[in-house]
Amino acid sequence: MRVRTTLVGATAVLLTAALAAPAAAATGSRSAGGHADTRKAHADTGKAHADTRKALEAAVVAGVPGATATVRDVHGTWSTAVGTGDLRTGAPRSAADRYRVGSITKTFVSTVLLQLESEGRLSLDDSVEKWLPGVVHGHGHDGRRITVRQLLNHTSGIYNYTEDEGFGRDYFTKEGFDRHRYVTLTPGRLVAIAMRHEPDFAPGTSWHYSNTNFVVAGMVIEKVTGRPYAEEITRRIIGPLHLRATSLPGTRVTVPQPSSRAYSKFTDPKGPTYDVTNLNPSLASTAGEMISNSADLDHFYSALLGGKLLPPHQLKEMKTTVEIKEAPNAGSYGLGLMETPLSCGVHVWGHDGGIHGSTSVAITTEDGRHSLASNFNGDWTGDARAVAEAEFC
Numbered sequence: 001m002r003v004r005t006t007l008v009g010a011t012a013v014l015l016t017a018a019l020a021a022p023a024a025a026a027t028g029s030r031s032a033g034g035h036a037d038t039r040k041a042h043a044d045t046g047k048a049h050a051d052t053r054k055a056l057e058a059a060v061v062a063g064v065p066g067a068t069a070t071v072r073d074v075h076g077t078w079s080t081a082v083g084t085g086d087l088r089t090g091a092p093r094s095a096a097d098r099y100r101v102g103s104i105t106k107t108f109v110s111t112v113l114l115q116l117e118s119e120g121r122l123s124l125d126d127s128v129e130k131w132l133p134g135v136v137h138g139h140g141h142d143g144r145r146i147t148v149r150q151l152l153n154h155t156s157g158i159y160n161y162t163e164d165e166g167f168g169r170d171y172f173t174k175e176g177f178d179r180h181r182y183v184t185l186t187p188g189r190l191v192a193i194a195m196r197h198e199p200d201f202a203p204g205t206s207w208h209y210s211n212t213n214f215v216v217a218g219m220v221i222e223k224v225t226g227r228p229y230a231e232e233i234t235r236r237i238i239g240p241l242h243l244r245a246t247s248l249p250g251t252r253v254t255v256p257q258p259s260s261r262a263y264s265k266f267t268d269p270k271g272p273t274y275d276v277t278n279l280n281p282s283l284a285s286t287a288g289e290m291i292s293n294s295a296d297l298d299h300f301y302s303a304l305l306g307g308k309l310l311p312p313h314q315l316k317e318m319k320t321t322v323e324i325k326e327a328p329n330a331g332s333y334g335l336g337l338m339e340t341p342l343s344c345g346v347h348v349w350g351h352d353g354g355i356h357g358s359t360s361v362a363i364t365t366e367d368g369r370h371s372l373a374s375n376f377n378g379d380w381t382g383d384a385r386a387v388a389e390a391e392f393c
Contacts, residue, residue: 049078051390056082056374059382065263065273066093067382069374070294071391072302079294085260085377087273098245098259098293099375100281101360102353105290106214110152110336111304112221112232114314122224124149124317124335128156128216131223135188136216138195146203148220151213152335153322157199160210161190164197171283174266174274177356181279184251190215190285207322207333211287214336218286229286241303245293253278255291260377262357269380276357288355297362297373301350304337306368319349344393348372354379363388 056067066083079095128136129143136143150156170176194212218229230248262277281289321332331340350363361384364371372391376382
């Protein structure tokens, strides 16, 4: 599965196919309590997920410090962790690790908007201008011509603020990150960065991934409900599903324990490794600020695709996709939800995401009965698609 970083852009930290020197050797599998691989109600755990574990180990050999994953299916739950969680102390990764999930946040945001639609509080065909007068305006952007639906499926044409050259210097270079890692950026500020540029295309005429779309979507949630988007996600999703490891940190710079350190090489995949764990996630806002763990992500996507969070009509809307034309075999994009075909013919639904030092994937089968969530605590290498292929094929 192609990993799209939450903060993707011309000068962003990009995952590369080149293999870096190994940063750590694979360790034995660990569960939340440090025990060996576990899978409830299934006697032959090793054989059941041996290929998945090998794919995670291969990522560590390729240079990712450590990896963690949890699978949830009809037999129960299986978790594993390999490699190193802290390069300074040598502490291993844990299957219970919390981590920054990047663009996986987008599915949560979209789910809330679709719930609001089911309640008759907005329509997907409402214009952005109706809810946010004057916000999407400038250099050819016109919120009167862009719908909520187009925000959620990336067909709005709104410029992606993380592709702005200045933003790239400030956050995707070592020097810029050091200066700005604790700076608070408001959603309005992020949208204003995008408005300095012309749109990528006229609304509805093409597709391009834009983090600005979901910053605007979060602003719509707040305008419709009168409450912060984080409060709505907590009230509507995190609370009812009892996702105890999931949070919207806002401007909190640390990751709650248990967690590992997060590492980046910035623009040089062969250069030094830097600890980027602590940062102000307002730089990602509604497009990617969330923290979670693999078990919670499995639960969320299982519930979503299993029809427990949305009525049938809204779930159908979410799964109505447009082709992702920017990468081969990338699949298609619905409303904050991706459909990805695997080599064996299985189609999985979910999202991937990245933010400094963290790349994640959370996917499930269409019925929500077989789910996988995984994370690498490095952002410069590692094959997340290979992990998905190993589990589902």
